[in-house]
Amino acid sequence: MRVIVWLVEGTWPACVDAVRAHAPHATDVVLLHVTEPDVPGLAHGAFAGLLGRGHSEPDPGDRLEALGTTSAAQLLAAAAERLGRPGTRVERAGRVEREVVAAAEGADLLVLARDGDRTRLGPHSLGRAGRFVVDHAPCPVLLVWPDVAPDVTTIPPPPPRH
Amino acid sequence: MDGRHDHLPEGRTLNTLLVQGLSGARNTPLDETVSAPLGTPLAETVSASLNTPLAEALSVVLLVAVLACAVIRPFNWPEAVVAVPAAGLVVVTGAISWDHVRAEAGHLGPVIGFLAAVLVLARFCDDEGLFQACGVWMARWAAGRPGRLLTAVFALASAITAVLSLDATIVLLTPVVFATAARMGVRPKPHVYACTHLSNTASLLLPVSNLTNLLAFTASGLSFTRFAALMVLPWLAAIGAEYVVFRRFFARDLGVAAPPPSADESPDVPLFALVTVGCTLAGFVVASALGIDPAWSAAAGALVLATRALVRRRATPLTVVRAAAPSFLAFVLALGIVVRAVVDNGLADALDAWLPNGSGLLALLGIAALAAVLANLINNLPAVLVLLPLAAVSGPGAVLAVLLGVNIGPNLTYAGSLATLLWRRIVHQHEHGVDLKEFTRLGLIAVPAALVPAVLALWISLHVIGG
Numbered sequence: 001m002r003v004i005v006w007l008v009e010g011t012w013p014a015c016v017d018a019v020r021a022h023a024p025h026a027t028d029v030v031l032l033h034v035t036e037p038d039v040p041g042l043a044h045g046a047f048a049g050l051l052g053r054g055h056s057e058p059d060p061g062d063r064l065e066a067l068g069t070t071s072a073a074q075l076l077a078a079a080a081e082r083l084g085r086p087g088t089r090v091e092r093a094g095r096v097e098r099e100v101v102a103a104a105e106g107a108d109l110l111v112l113a114r115d116g117d118r119t120r121l122g123p124h125s126l127g128r129a130g131r132f133v134v135d136h137a138p139c140p141v142l143l144v145w146p147d148v149a150p151d152v153t154t155i156p157p158p159p160p161r162h
Numbered sequence: 163m164d165g166r167h168d169h170l171p172e173g174r175t176l177n178t179l180l181v182q183g184l185s186g187a188r189n190t191p192l193d194e195t196v197s198a199p200l201g202t203p204l205a206e207t208v209s210a211s212l213n214t215p216l217a218e219a220l221s222v223v224l225l226v227a228v229l230a231c232a233v234i235r236p237f238n239w240p241e242a243v244v245a246v247p248a249a250g251l252v253v254v255t256g257a258i259s260w261d262h263v264r265a266e267a268g269h270l271g272p273v274i275g276f277l278a279a280v281l282v283l284a285r286f287c288d289d290e291g292l293f294q295a296c297g298v299w300m301a302r303w304a305a306g307r308p309g310r311l312l313t314a315v316f317a318l319a320s321a322i323t324a325v326l327s328l329d330a331t332i333v334l335l336t337p338v339v340f341a342t343a344a345r346m347g348v349r350p351k352p353h354v355y356a357c358t359h360l361s362n363t364a365s366l367l368l369p370v371s372n373l374t375n376l377l378a379f380t381a382s383g384l385s386f387t388r389f390a391a392l393m394v395l396p397w398l399a400a401i402g403a404e405y406v407v408f409r410r411f412f413a414r415d416l417g418v419a420a421p422p423p424s425a426d427e428s429p430d431v432p433l434f435a436l437v438t439v440g441c442t443l444a445g446f447v448v449a450s451a452l453g454i455d456p457a458w459s460a461a462a463g464a465l466v467l468a469t470r471a472l473v474r475r476r477a478t479p480l481t482v483v484r485a486a487a488p489s490f491l492a493f494v495l496a497l498g499i500v501v502r503a504v505v506d507n508g509l510a511d512a513l514d515a516w517l518p519n520g521s522g523l524l525a526l527l528g529i530a531a532l533a534a535v536l537a538n539l540i541n542n543l544p545a546v547l548v549l550l551p552l553a554a555v556s557g558p559g560a561v562l563a564v565l566l567g568v569n570i571g572p573n574l575t576y577a578g579s580l581a582t583l584l585w586r587r588i589v590h591q592h593e594h595g596v597d598l599k600e601f602t603r604l605g606l607i608a609v610p611a612a613l614v615p616a617v618l619a620l621w622i623s624l625h626v627i628g629g
Contacts, residue, residue, distance in 0.1 A: 010347025039340065039354050041596035046332045046358040048586065049578020051232050051543045052494065055240040056281075056487030057329060063337040064354070071344040094595070117417030127414060 002028040004107045005087075006100050006133070007079050009071075011113035011146035016082045018111050018144045029087035030107070031079050033072050034099045040064035097132035104137050111142045118146065121154055217257040218507035224248040225500050229544060232493070233582050240489040245496035258503035270498045272457055273376045277494070278486040279460035280370050283442065284330035285485040286467035289476060290435035296322070297338040298428075301346055308348040308416045312408060315339055315356045320364035320401050324371045325439060328361040352412035355604065356404075359573050363404050363612050366569055367397040368446070370460060373494065374546040374568050381550045382561040386450035391627055392562060395619035400570055400612040407608045438466050494543075501547040510552060517552050521559030523621045529553060529560055530617050533567025534574070534609065541579040542568040559624045566620060570613045574605035 003026040005015050019029060044061030047053070076089040092099045104110045112134075115127035126134065134141055231244035252258050258266075287293070296318050304311035319339075323331045336357040343350035365372035368390050369379035379389055409416065445459025468485075471477035518528035529549075536545040546568045553560040572578045576598055577586055 009344060009349075036351075037595035038597055039350050042351075042354050042358055042601075043332070043336050043340075045577040045586075045596060045601075046336070046361060048233075048582050049541070049572055050329060050332060051229075051541045051578070052241045052245075052490050052497070053329065053487065054232075054235050056484075056490040057333045060333050060336045064340050067337060067341050067344065071341070117414070119417070124417070 001026045001108045002030070002106065003109045003111060004030045004032055004100075004104045004139075005079075006103075006110065006112040007031060007033045007075060008113065008115060009075065011115065012075060012079055013082060014113050014144050014146045015111045016079050018142055019083065022142060023109060023111075026109070029083065029085070030090055030103070031076055031083070031087050032090045032092065032100065032103050033076055034096045035068050035072050035091065035093045036096055037065075037093055040068060097129040097136075100129070100133045101136045101138065104133075104139055107139045109140050109142055110137050111144065113144050113146045121150055214507050217255070218504070218509070220255060221252055221257050221500060221503035221507055222509075224252060225504050225544070228497060228500055229540060229581065232497075233541075233585050240493075242489045242492040242496060245493045245500070249496035249499040252500055252503040258499065258506060262502055262506060263499060266499050266502045267495065269380055270377075270495050272455055273373075273380055274491045274494055276370065276376055276457035276460055277373055278488075278491055279457060279464040280327050281329065281487050281490075282464035282468055282482065282485045283439070283460060284326040284334060286464070286471055286477070287326060287330075287432070287435045287439065288334045289471055290432040290467065291430060292432045292435045292439075293334045293338045295430065295432050296335065297342040300339070301342050304346065304348075306346060306348075308352070309409070311343065311346065311348060312352055312356060312412075312416060313405075315353045316360065316401065316405055316408075319357050319360040320397075323361055323364040324367040324397070325443065327370055328365045328372050331357055331361040331364075349415045352408060352415050355412070356408060359404055359408075359604075359608060360401070362573050363400045363570050363608075364397065366393050366400060366565065366616070368393075369456070370446075372565075372569055374542055375565060377498075377546055378550055378561050378565050381554045382558040384558050386446050386456045388450075388627070389562075392558070392620065392623045393565075395623045396562075396566060396616040399615040399619040400566075403612040403615050404608055407604070407611050411604055411607065434470065435467065438463050497544065498547055501544060502551075505548060505551055509548065513548065513552055517549070519556055519560075521557055521563075521624060523618070525556075526559060526563040526621055527614070527617050529563040530567035530613055533564045534571030534613060535567075537568040537571040537579065538575045539580055541582065542572050559620070562620055562624075563617060566613060566616050570609060570616060573612075574602070574609045576601045 001023065003019055003023050005019055007015060016031075019026065023029075040061045042061075043064045044059060047057075047059045047061060050057075072091055076091065080087055080089060090103065092103060100110075100112070110133070112130060114125045115130040116125045117127075118125050130143075134143065225248075228241075228245045228248050231239070232241040235241070253260075253263050300311060300314040300318060303314045319331050319335060322335050336354060339353050339357050340350050343353050365375065369375045369386060375389075379386075382389070384392070442459050442463030445462060446456040449456040449459050468477065468482045472479070472482070516532060518525040518532075533545060533549055536549065539545075546564060549564045549568070550561065553564045575583055576596060577583045
């Protein structure tokens with residue numbers, strides 16, 4: 001059984017715990033993290049706007065790329081340690097939602113955490129990327145709450161019948 | 163400083179006289195001959211000058227070459243490699259008179275010194291750990307909430323841009339903000355966007371905040387404190403507008419709560435750097451009250467931090483010189499001379515028709531809008547060099563309106579100007595994956611939202627405090 005675990009800053013521990021709880025017999029666990037290159041690109045652009053400084057100051061975009069790589073590696077290492085058994089670490093770069101769907105091809109299960117506004121239960125608890133992945137995943141999906149799942153009393157009353 | 167005011171009209175008279183004298187088509191009217199202030203220098207200039215259309219063509223070609231090389235950076239040369247010979251060429255061919263070269267150098271000299279001091283100050287503040295401490299403070303204040311982190315980023319980026327210039331925010335603060343967001347587990351995008359926007363919008367307050375301000379400061383003839391007093395309301399208005407736009411535009415990203423923060427880091431407060439910067443700021447106020455150039459205060463602050471680094475063997479004399487960015491300073495001086503040649507030889511008359519006169523609200527709005535458009539087409543540095551001599555004639559209000567336009571405007575275009583953006587697209591340097599649609603959409607909302615209230619605030623300041 002091949003399980004892909006999509007890890008995002010802040011919410012990843014819940015996904016690793018879900019694999020341990022719900023897929024203890026998985027033979028192949030892939031820990032996946034996707035880096036979006038657009039944020040370093042913002043810094044590259046801001047630096048390009050500083051006319052004449054090309055040789056005098058370092059491009060902060062390069063620094064952001066390096067920082068991004070380091071923090072992604074640290075996240076994957078922490079996740080592997082939390083998983084407590086062998087797993088493959090995969091780091092991809094690109095549009096997050098599309099990279100996740102592409103990585104999930106041929107998998108038996110995709111584990112992800114809600115990436116939206118969790119203070120507003122309902123559709124908003126899934127962010128744009130999460131929504132896309134849930135809609136387009138080529139395999140079954142295990143969608144977990146990053147912290148404790150809300151209990152049934154949080155469900156709003158049904159709308160009045162017309 | 164005030165040389166700028168009387169120099170330009172004089173220069174135009176000179177050029178008009180030159181054309182008439184060389185072509186011989188018209189007789190020089192008597193009153194103009196009488197009003198021509200220069201007798202012997204005129205004769206000198208005639209012998210050394212090209213005629214105006216040719217001089218204008220040469221200056222424009224050289225300006226385009228200088229700007230193109232600054233954007234393209236062929237063979238990875240420093241920008242000054244093309245700019246300095248270009249400036250030499252306009253001087254040697256007589257496209258700009260020696261008087262104007264002297265005036266431009268005299269005007270840009272103190273600006274460049276000021277700039278060098280601020281760059282050194284920011285660099286050694288970083289070495290003292292000021293920006294690292296900013297990261298810890300932001301994370302503490304945010305307590306895991308992305309909305310609070312954005313507020314902290316706004317506060318610190320605005321303060322750092324105002325005091326240590328926009329270079330400090332882009333080069334030194336942005337990586338710290340990114341690392342802080344990553345450590346907290348929140349999405350970095352809104353916060354990095356905030357740094358890039360505020361490096362422009364929050365650079366309105368002090369003459370040191372932006373090179374454009376330094377140029378305008380000397381052209382306007384305002385004192386340091388008066389400049390700051392007139393700009394504080396526009397500065398607050400622009401930042402406030404950006405904040406409202408950001409909270410709404412990034413509501414989704416900011417709604418994702420981060421996990422509770424882990425072990426609390428205790429920051430090492432970089433007391434020495436903070437005290438030095440505080441004293442430098444106080445020095446600006448005192449110097450301007452005593453009529454001394456505030457650049458000396460910045461130089462003193464830079465000297466204190468650089469000396470400390472040298473004594474502690476954290477820096478060598480070479481790193482201090484490098485921190486002052488000598489090739490950038492040479493580029494600014496050379497660009498100033500080439501732009502002056504372009505302005506002198508005809509651009510002034512062409513743009514004069516476009517630039518509204520006076521300091522009424524509508525005129526200020528018009529000036530700011532024109533400046534914003536020009537900054538987005540080329541870059542705000544050449545834009546401000548072109549517009550300043552024209553606006554200086556209308557007084558400080560018009561000069562400050564130009565600043566609002568050239569400082570807030572660049573948020574509209576990725577990489578600061580259409581020229582740079584086009585080039586980056588041509589060489590595929592855009593595969594960093596920035597969503598240009600998102601960038602431009604944010605700019606289209608944020609730039610007018612910040613610019614209009616800022617102009618309104620400037621108009622109020624001018625009425626309350628007086629230009």
